Amino acid sequence: MDKMTERHTIGVLVDNEAGVLARVVGLFSGRGYNIDSLTVAVVDQNDDQSRITIVTTGTPQVIEQIKAQLGRLVPVHGVTDLTVEGPHVEREMALVKVAGSGETRVESLRIADIFRARVVDSTITSFVFEITGSTDKINSFVGLMRPLGLVDVSRTGVVAISRGDKPM
Amino acid sequence: MASAELTGAEIVLKSLVDQGVKVVFGYPGGSVLPIYDAFFEQNKIKHVLVRHEQGAVHAAEGYARSTGKPGVVLVTSGPGATNAVTGLTDALMDSIPVICLTGQVPSHLIGTDAFQEADTVGITRPCTKHNYLVKDTADLARIMHDAFYVATNGRPGPVVVDLPKDIMINTGPYVGPKRAQHSSYKPQVKGNLAAIKEAVELIAGAKKPLFYTGGGVINSGPGASTLLREFVRQTSAPITSTLMGLGAFPSTDESFLGMVGMHGNYEANLAMAECDVMICVGARFDDRVTGRLDAFAKKSKKIHIDIDPSSINKNVPVDIPIVGDVGHVLEDMIKVWKSTARKLDKKANDSWWASIAKWREKDCLKYFQGKDIAKPQYVLETLQKAVDGKDAYVTTDVGQHQMWAAQYLKFQDPNRWMTSGGLGTMGYGLPAAIGVQMAHPKSPVVCVTGEASFMMNIQELSTAVQYRLPVKILLLNNRYMGMVRQWQELLHGNRYSESYMESLPDFAKVADAFGLDSLFADHPDQVENLIADMMACEGPVIAEVMIDQKENCFPMIPSGAAHYEMILGPNDDQPTVSAKGAALV
Structure with a gap:
């Protein structure tokens, strides 16, 4: 409708x-x-x-x-x-807290590596990952972390800028 | 340096004087006392003490609408500011330039729930064009002049300046109103010439052109009305107007089809539906004009001139948008029209006028005046005869009487008609008339009202008496909230829920108590004399006429119907309103 x-x-x-x-x-x-x-x-x-x-x-x-x-x-x-005025770059950053131990903890680190997320805080029972990218990429990363012990997510929302040498 | 500094209150006063302000409508209170103190020993600005802050804003609106200059309001913090909110919203909806100065608790008390504290900038953000909280006396003069600039440039509107008490007492430098340019607010005044040429091309090729004009013509200044008249004459196209635009074009002119919209003329609405080129000049395709949107004026290409880019394509998609001031754009349009020696197709135009003549034959404003009780239409026709040629100003309240006034009064010039269009604020009429009379002390000012609206700001009678303002209140009393009753009759099976007032006051005694004259008529034979006496009154007067309780306002586009599906009168088929239509306002 x-x-x-x-x-x-x-x-x-x-x-x-x-x-x-x-x-x-x-x-x-x-x-x-x-x-x-x-x-x-x-x-x-x-x-x-x-x-x-x-x-x-x-x-x-x-x-x-x-x-x-x-x-x-x-x-x-x-x-x-930006969507209609030509090519542009969109990025979002997220901090993702994952708690766990054993194989799930290792798995979260492995996936973080694939997504080029960085570990910015670590305890024996948890990680905080920093990830930057498109909204879709962050959505997928958070989705994968959910079964691996996702605790908290904090996202910046999208920032964007046009490509090329012109100001807005 | 220090010697050149003024207190905040003095800066407020000086900037008002430098902006050419002659009258301020206001009501004092704790947090604005320093400003009232500055007002005390000066005679450059006249202060009008209203009886309620809502009245102050409506009075400022009346003043602004009738002069083309901004109206100025001064109220205190907390309840003073919140009482002004209805007036500010009204001014926003009808694009009236108003500067409203509100007191505020001292800076260090903001946020502590102090006595008479309210988040005035928070509350008024959505109901003003812009607002300011002054945090430093050093910024005050700039903000005051900015407020005037913003209120009067582009699409006009209300601006609030919130003034903490300490800012009024502290000192700061004064700067004058001259400035190069506002840093961010630069409305587009000149229209795009390519679009104007394209529009002229389209009009020249039209077989059934129609001007649809609105309050933007009035706001653009009297020059725009003159240009509109010239362009209409050049093209020999018919013209209709919204409620807010009445007076921009003479109502008695042959080219004028009357008001358009829900209670507009049959010929105007039919012409809107049938035209092939619609030239919208300073109007905004309001829902009262369009009726059901998917059925609105489907046969036409549309040109839309508006100074506010957000009005373009808001409700109705248009073919040629022209963002700019109506006066400037019309001037350019006429130039292009003349330079290319355009003329409409004579044959097509004749047949267009022939269709209009057919619709006019319906005589949609006809009514039947019986022997026993006055019809409101008759009262207004009688008023029209009495004010003809007198350059009168008319304000109204909201409801049936407002629509009858719009239908039966004949306006010749802009700025003579003050009514609450967008917001539909009952209680607007009397304070607005006070503002108009302040601006035009020698002119007749008539407030056409109904008993329900009148009671919403009846306290302002006291203001009219105090300042000896001879406003003429023509009170059409049908003992009902007439428009509510009409909708209940037509849409809610005659269930008159809460639209009847059991205990109305005796308005003659009200007049007596407030210290003004009153007149009364309860028979049609008395109406002519009543209005003649009202016009002859030297002071404020309530002229009350008992009118037919059952009279409905026709013609009417029932809610949810297309704009060509009008009911012309009580004998017409009564509308079958769909559930979807009944849900509409």
Whole structure:
């Protein structure tokens, strides 16, 4: 029944001021848009501007609305839809805590190696893995860890940037 | 350096003066006392003391809508700010420039649940165009001027500036309003010329063109209305308007089909359905206009001029979007139109007007005035006769009387019609009339209202009396929340649940108690005299007319129906509303 929805990764450059994230999040909740993931951090030298990366799903009409609504927020300097504006790189990082002993513990380490995850904390009964990659890759890694004693996952959400030498 | 510094309260006052503010609508309280102190010994700005903060915002809206200048509100923290929320939302929905200064508890108490503390920026974030919490007196002057810039540029709207008490007492430097450019907010004013040319091409080839205009024309300034009139004349195309756009084009002009939408004219809605090129100028395809979306104006290519990019393709996909200010875009359109010496196909245009003439024959606004009880339509027609040529300003509340006023009053000029369109705020009319009368002390200002709406901000009568504002309150009393009753009749099997008030006050005594005049009519023969007396009143007056309780507002697009499926009157087939339609507002 639903029209075809698409997944889009949108970059938003905003003034680094109090409440700006609430404006963006409030816009999404108030108008019923989806947020699949959201990341934000200061990105310029003077701490004046932050970059927000939002992954959202919606019909093409909704995606267009989201961009227009973001664009008219007063502290927003620019909105870029990385999904439509050419090739881009998307990455996510996760910290994954796995507890266990014996063969399952060894197996988790073996799989971590295949996924190029690093061990950043280790006790006799647990590991914390750091893994970077696409959302899919992290999903698979977490899925494989589940039967091997998965305890906790902390993910950053997607950050993304366009390929090539141009700014957003 | 120190000698050049002002207190925060002085900076607020000075920036208001430098922004050309003449009137502030407000209500004092603990956290804004320093500002009220700064107001005390000065005479550059007049303060109007309202009786409730919601009234202050509506008054500022009336002031803004009738002058084209921003309206300014000053309220205290906590309840002062939360009481203003309805007005702010109203201003946001109808794109009215309002600057609302709210007091706040001192900075060091923020977050401690202090007395009269509320998270004002949090609460007002979704109901303002933008808001600010001032954290340093050094930023205050810049933020004040920014607030005016944001409220009045692009699509206008309300802006809140939250002012902690210590920021008002501390000192800081003052800077004037001149600035090069806002760092991030730069709305597009000029339309894309290629799109404009394409639009002209499309209009020139149209066989059944139609202008569909809205509040954006009014917001763009009187120049935009002049350009609209010129372009309509150039093309000889028919034109309809939304509720918010009334007055941008003279209602008595032959080209004008009347208002469009749920209670719009039959010919206007049919023309919307049948046109082949729709030129939407500063309107936003609101659900009150479109009816059921999948049946809306399927035969037309659509041009949409709007200063807000988020209005484009929001509800209805359009073929040629033109983002820009209506005035600028129309100016360019007319230039292109003239330079290419365009004309519509005469034969096609004649046959288009012939279809319109047929729809007009339905005479969709006809009504029957009996002998015993006044019909609201008759009252409004009588009012129209009385204000004709008097350059009157009209405000309304919300409900049946609002729609009747929109249908039967004939507006000639922009900025004369103040009504709550988007939010539909009962209680808007009286305070808005007060704001209008403050801006236009010599002009007749009529507030058309119903008894239920009127009671929602009836306390503002006291304001009108205090400032000797001769607002004329035409109160259509049917003892029901009329529009609620109408929907209950048509959609809920005549079950009039809670839409009747058992104990209405005696409005003549209310008037007497507040210290204003009153007039009363309960027979159609008295209506003409009542309105003549009302117009002659030198002070504020309540002119109450008892009207037919059973009168419904027609024509009507029932909810969930297509915009060409109108009921014209009580003798028409009553609507069979689907469950899906009944779920709609």
